[in-house]
Amino acid sequence: MTISQAIRKTVDAVRLTVADLHAELPRNGLVVWTAGNISARVPDSELLVIKPSGVSYDDLTADQMVVTDLHGSVVEGSNVPSSDTAAHAYVYRHMADVGGVVHTHSTYACAWSALGIPVPCVLTMMADEFGGAIPNGPYAPIGDDSIGRGIVETLRSSRSTAVLMQNHGPFTIGRSAMAAVKSAVMCEAVCRAVYLIRQMGEPIPMAQTEIDALYDRYQHAYGQR
Amino acid sequence: MTISQAIRKTVDAVRLTVADLHAELPRNGLVVWTAGNISARVPDSELLVIKPSGVSYDDLTADQMVVTDLHGSVVEGSNVPSSDTAAHAYVYRHMADVGGVVHTHSTYACAWSALGIPVPCVLTMMADEFGGAIPNGPYAPIGDDSIGRGIVETLRSSRSTAVLMQNHGPFTIGRSAMAAVKSAVMCEAVCRAVYLIRQMGEPIPMAQTEIDALYDRYQHAYGQR
Amino acid sequence: MTISQAIRKTVDAVRLTVADLHAELPRNGLVVWTAGNISARVPDSELLVIKPSGVSYDDLTADQMVVTDLHGSVVEGSNVPSSDTAAHAYVYRHMADVGGVVHTHSTYACAWSALGIPVPCVLTMMADEFGGAIPNGPYAPIGDDSIGRGIVETLRSSRSTAVLMQNHGPFTIGRSAMAAVKSAVMCEAVCRAVYLIRQMGEPIPMAQTEIDALYDRYQHAYGQR
Amino acid sequence: MTISQAIRKTVDAVRLTVADLHAELPRNGLVVWTAGNISARVPDSELLVIKPSGVSYDDLTADQMVVTDLHGSVVEGSNVPSSDTAAHAYVYRHMADVGGVVHTHSTYACAWSALGIPVPCVLTMMADEFGGAIPNGPYAPIGDDSIGRGIVETLRSSRSTAVLMQNHGPFTIGRSAMAAVKSAVMCEAVCRAVYLIRQMGEPIPMAQTEIDALYDRYQHAYGQR
Numbered sequence: 001m002t003i004s005q006a007i008r009k010t011v012d013a014v015r016l017t018v019a020d021l022h023a024e025l026p027r028n029g030l031v032v033w034t035a036g037n038i039s040a041r042v043p044d045s046e047l048l049v050i051k052p053s054g055v056s057y058d059d060l061t062a063d064q065m066v067v068t069d070l071h072g073s074v075v076e077g078s079n080v081p082s083s084d085t086a087a088h089a090y091v092y093r094h095m096a097d098v099g100g101v102v103h104t105h106s107t108y109a110c111a112w113s114a115l116g117i118p119v120p121c122v123l124t125m126m127a128d129e130f131g132g133a134i135p136n137g138p139y140a141p142i143g144d145d146s147i148g149r150g151i152v153e154t155l156r157s158s159r160s161t162a163v164l165m166q167n168h169g170p171f172t173i174g175r176s177a178m179a180a181v182k183s184a185v186m187c188e189a190v191c192r193a194v195y196l197i198r199q200m201g202e203p204i205p206m207a208q209t210e211i212d213a214l215y216d217r218y219q220h221a222y223g224q225r
Numbered sequence: 226m227t228i229s230q231a232i233r234k235t236v237d238a239v240r241l242t243v244a245d246l247h248a249e250l251p252r253n254g255l256v257v258w259t260a261g262n263i264s265a266r267v268p269d270s271e272l273l274v275i276k277p278s279g280v281s282y283d284d285l286t287a288d289q290m291v292v293t294d295l296h297g298s299v300v301e302g303s304n305v306p307s308s309d310t311a312a313h314a315y316v317y318r319h320m321a322d323v324g325g326v327v328h329t330h331s332t333y334a335c336a337w338s339a340l341g342i343p344v345p346c347v348l349t350m351m352a353d354e355f356g357g358a359i360p361n362g363p364y365a366p367i368g369d370d371s372i373g374r375g376i377v378e379t380l381r382s383s384r385s386t387a388v389l390m391q392n393h394g395p396f397t398i399g400r401s402a403m404a405a406v407k408s409a410v411m412c413e414a415v416c417r418a419v420y421l422i423r424q425m426g427e428p429i430p431m432a433q434t435e436i437d438a439l440y441d442r443y444q445h446a447y448g449q450r
Numbered sequence: 451m452t453i454s455q456a457i458r459k460t461v462d463a464v465r466l467t468v469a470d471l472h473a474e475l476p477r478n479g480l481v482v483w484t485a486g487n488i489s490a491r492v493p494d495s496e497l498l499v500i501k502p503s504g505v506s507y508d509d510l511t512a513d514q515m516v517v518t519d520l521h522g523s524v525v526e527g528s529n530v531p532s533s534d535t536a537a538h539a540y541v542y543r544h545m546a547d548v549g550g551v552v553h554t555h556s557t558y559a560c561a562w563s564a565l566g567i568p569v570p571c572v573l574t575m576m577a578d579e580f581g582g583a584i585p586n587g588p589y590a591p592i593g594d595d596s597i598g599r600g601i602v603e604t605l606r607s608s609r610s611t612a613v614l615m616q617n618h619g620p621f622t623i624g625r626s627a628m629a630a631v632k633s634a635v636m637c638e639a640v641c642r643a644v645y646l647i648r649q650m651g652e653p654i655p656m657a658q659t660e661i662d663a664l665y666d667r668y669q670h671a672y673g674q675r
Numbered sequence: 676m677t678i679s680q681a682i683r684k685t686v687d688a689v690r691l692t693v694a695d696l697h698a699e700l701p702r703n704g705l706v707v708w709t710a711g712n713i714s715a716r717v718p719d720s721e722l723l724v725i726k727p728s729g730v731s732y733d734d735l736t737a738d739q740m741v742v743t744d745l746h747g748s749v750v751e752g753s754n755v756p757s758s759d760t761a762a763h764a765y766v767y768r769h770m771a772d773v774g775g776v777v778h779t780h781s782t783y784a785c786a787w788s789a790l791g792i793p794v795p796c797v798l799t800m801m802a803d804e805f806g807g808a809i810p811n812g813p814y815a816p817i818g819d820d821s822i823g824r825g826i827v828e829t830l831r832s833s834r835s836t837a838v839l840m841q842n843h844g845p846f847t848i849g850r851s852a853m854a855a856v857k858s859a860v861m862c863e864a865v866c867r868a869v870y871l872i873r874q875m876g877e878p879i880p881m882a883q884t885e886i887d888a889l890y891d892r893y894q895h896a897y898g899q900r
Contacts, residue, residue, distance in 0.1 A: 028257060032703065032864045033857055034898075035800065054898025083897055105800045107864070111871035114797045114878040122339045124367075124393045125260065125330045141885065142799075142892060167881055168799045182258055189257045189332070196336035199424060199874060203339040206392050210366065217367055222308055223259075223279025253482065347564045349592075349618045350485065350555045407483055414482045414557070421561035424649060428564040431617055435591065442592060447533055448484075448504025478707065572789045574817075574843045575710065575780045632708055639707045639782065646786035649874060653789040656842055660816065667817060672758055673709075673729025 001075050003067065007045050011076070014042050014049045015062040021181050022051060022060045028185045030106040031057070037082040040100045040177035041092050046070050048092055052079030083142070090148020091173060095156070100177030102184040105169045108191035112136075113164040119194050122203040126194075127211040128218035129186045131159030139166040147171075159215065162187040226300050228292065232270050236301070239267050239274045240287040246406050247276060247285045250329060253410045256282070261329040262307040265402035266317050268324075271295050273317055277304030308367070315373020316398060320380070325402030327409040330394045333416035337361075338389040344419050347428040351419075352436040353443035354411045356384030364391040372396075384440065387412040451525050453517065457495050461526070464492050464499045465512040471631050472501060472510045475554060478635045481507070486554040487532040490627035491542050493549075496520050498542055502529030533592070540598020541623060545605070550627030552634040555619045558641035562586075563614040569644050572653040576644075577661040578668035579636045581609030589616040597621075609665065612637040676750050678742065682720050686751070689717050689724045690737040696856050697726060697735045703860045705781040706732070712757040715775045715852035716767050721745050723767055727754030758817070765823020766848060770831070775852030777859040780844045783866035787811075788839040794869050797878040801869075802886040803893035804861045806834030814841040822846075834890065837862040 039050035066077035140146035174180035264275035291302035365371035399405035489500035516527035569584040590596035624630035714725035741752035815821035849855035
């Protein structure tokens with residue numbers, strides 16, 4: 001597969017967006033060293049742009065990003081793509097509305113993932129962003145479609161844009177890469193807050209009708225038009 | 226309502242103050258992404274200046290701020306105001322001494338808010354700033370006067386300038402926006418310290434007379450004249 | 451009292467040192483807003499230099515520092531000195547070897563202070579710096595010599611350069627202001643580490659002979675000559 | 676021993692590498708004040724380069740580094756070398772594949788070290804980097820070969836590149852100084868995550884075959900060629 005002239009500019013723009021968004025991961029304390037990765041779907045194509053494997057966050061320019069097809073085969077770029085590329089690609093193949101995927105090993109989300117219990121929705125900011133609990137995905141070995149399948153199967157039946165893959169960590173999705181990054185940031189924030197709540201005692205539960213009202217308002221009335 | 230020439234300069238000054246103060250929220254670790262908001266009353270007017278809804282902290286210039294009346298209707302500005310504007314406006318309408326209001330989702334304050342128990346006053350810095358426990362406000366749905374009413378009813382009967390709204394997070398008030406920001410910073414600091422104390426065991430209680438003496442001194446003798 | 455020509459240069463140098471050292475407190479996460487203060491004794495004089503009360507860390511230039519005598523009366527400077535000046539002055543009057551004093555409300559140290567139990571010495575870095583447990587001082591009201599007396603009485607009978615004043619927070623001393631700042635930094639680090647240890651279970655105790663050996667070596671063989 | 680012309684350039688390059696890598700320790704929150712140290716073996720020689728004792732991280736230029744032989748005797752440099760030099764040297768003498776050694780007092784690793792229990796492998800990122808649990812080393816007094824011997828004896832029988840020396844803290848090794856720094860960063864990250872897991876409850880265990888598969892893949896297929 002080659003990149004046609006028709007989408008050359010789009011690919012370059014997505015390369016830049018994905019490179020720049022990576023700065024949000026260390027800035028928000030979601031990653032150490034070279035862990036974590038962000039990808040974006042290239043609109044009107046069968047392509048995605050993703051971080052190279054094991055490269056320092058200090059060196060993530062647009063040039064370093066890798067373009068692959070939606071099965072994770074490299075189409076452009078001299079770097080090896082992220083070792084999580086197959087999982088990202090699986091998500092794009094099976095969820096047409098997803099424009100961005102983020103994976104981190106953020107600490108509190110990892111902790112919940114190793115317990116294998118969902119993060120209960122007991123804060124309005126969690127209702128706003130996730131519309132309920134953050135669910136757990138299965139344990140999935142690396143190297144085949146297991147991780148991607150686990151993400152898709154879990155998130156298809158949830159309003160949440162974040163899933164905690166067992167003993168592994170969070171994957172988040174969004175209509176855009178920026179939205180997926182936001183979900184990753186909010187996921188760690190609520191995993192941390194609900195950890196603290198759990199250490200202190202029993203939280204006051206939130207009614208499902210309240211959660212629904214908050215989620216609906218936030219998805220439709222928050223932010224600029 | 227329009228902005229008269231008489232208060233043009235005042236409005237512009239308040240815009241700048243409110244924009245600049247927003248930098249203190251991420252700097253002090255009180256917010257992630259676009260969460261949180263600060264407002265200030267415009268002196269000698271029926272106006273307030275507040276953060277726009279869902280705009281990045283990187284982009285909060287004076288121009289981006291929104292001017293509304295004390296019922297939250299936009300008077301000046303092309304942005305949609307914060308979705309918490311009604312709550313801020315309610316506070317200004319009902320508490321004449323309040324010049325600034327701050328809302329965050331700071332982590333430890335949120336944790337206490339979900340437990341629905343007040344933060345006991347067991348540190349001198351807490352007696353200094355809050356004059357006693359930090360109280361809990363009710364659960365209040367978004368979209369009517371509930372949040373504002375909950376804040377006002379709770380803080381009217383307290384020396385505290387901070388209230389933890391149930392399952393939601395802290396709102397703080399002050400004579401100025403700067404004072405309300407200080408309260409938000411101190412609120413998170415003491416919520417974190419008393420969380421740690423509670424995890425370790427039973428704190429040594431402070432006598433009410435000691436709390437009163439500390440509060441009185443701090444309010445009157447601390448700082449520059 | 452006036453500042454003689456003989457010590458003019460010394461006073462100005464100490465002003466600069468104390469102003470610059472204040473940057474270490476926010477840098478090391480020991481303070482929020484205007485909390486905390488550092489002082490230094492002016493050599494060959496009955497003077498000390500201390501932070502002004504309630505001034506932002508962004509504005510702490512040498513000019514803003516206040517010179518007082520060893521009873522806390524202002525000798526030079528247009529600012530009101532720190533509200534903890536009496537405590538600092540008391541320490542200098544009663545401990546001739548002390549050249550610097552630091553007070554913070556660092557979070558983990560405050561937490562231990564509210565429990566009223568000493569921080570046990572279970573890490574080599576704690577033996578190095580403090581030579582044993584970090585002791586508790588009494589609860590001491592503000593406004594007379596109580597705090598200073600509590601610090602001196604506690605630290606005179608301890609190798610520790612840090613004391614946790616009950617329900618208040620840490621005060622640290624050193625031969626120089628820099629050494630007292632180092633003690634404040636290390637105090638918070640070990641209060642945090644031993645908090646975590648305590649949450650996990652029972653630490654392996656360290657033998658007093660080991661603590662003595664580490665302390666002796668660190669005080670005499672660590673660092674540059 | 677003197678430095679021959681043949682390795683002059685190599686020594687200078689290692690000095691620069693070691694100096695620069697030290698910036699990663701405060702940047703990743705692994706050290707306070709002057710704690711912690713990094714060394715690197717000088718290839719094709721019996722030399723190592725290490726941090727000077729008790730010097731601020733602000734001042735760690737290549738010139739400040741100290742060159743010693745593999746028994747810790749200074750060969751070049753006007754500074755006193757790190758007080759942990761003997762331990763580093765012991766490791767280089769006994770583990771031919773080791774090109775770098777790092778020691779920190781990072782908080783969560785110190786906490787586990789005082790409990791004297793290994794950090795169980797319950798996260799994929801831990802399996803990737805350490806291939807299993809992070810083991811404990813013995814308590815070892817300073818001043819003879821005890822620390823070095825404890826490190827070598829523990830790590831020789833482990834896939835882990837990190838060891839938690841009892842009541843002391845982590846030492847990490849790597850084929851290069853950079854790899855040892857990465858291990859130190861990952862060690863603290865997993866000590867923190869597994870601390871949180873332990874506070875919440877019982878983690879879901881990972882099968883040894885899964886750990887082996889993850890470790891093998893990460894060691895051979897992660898990163899750029």
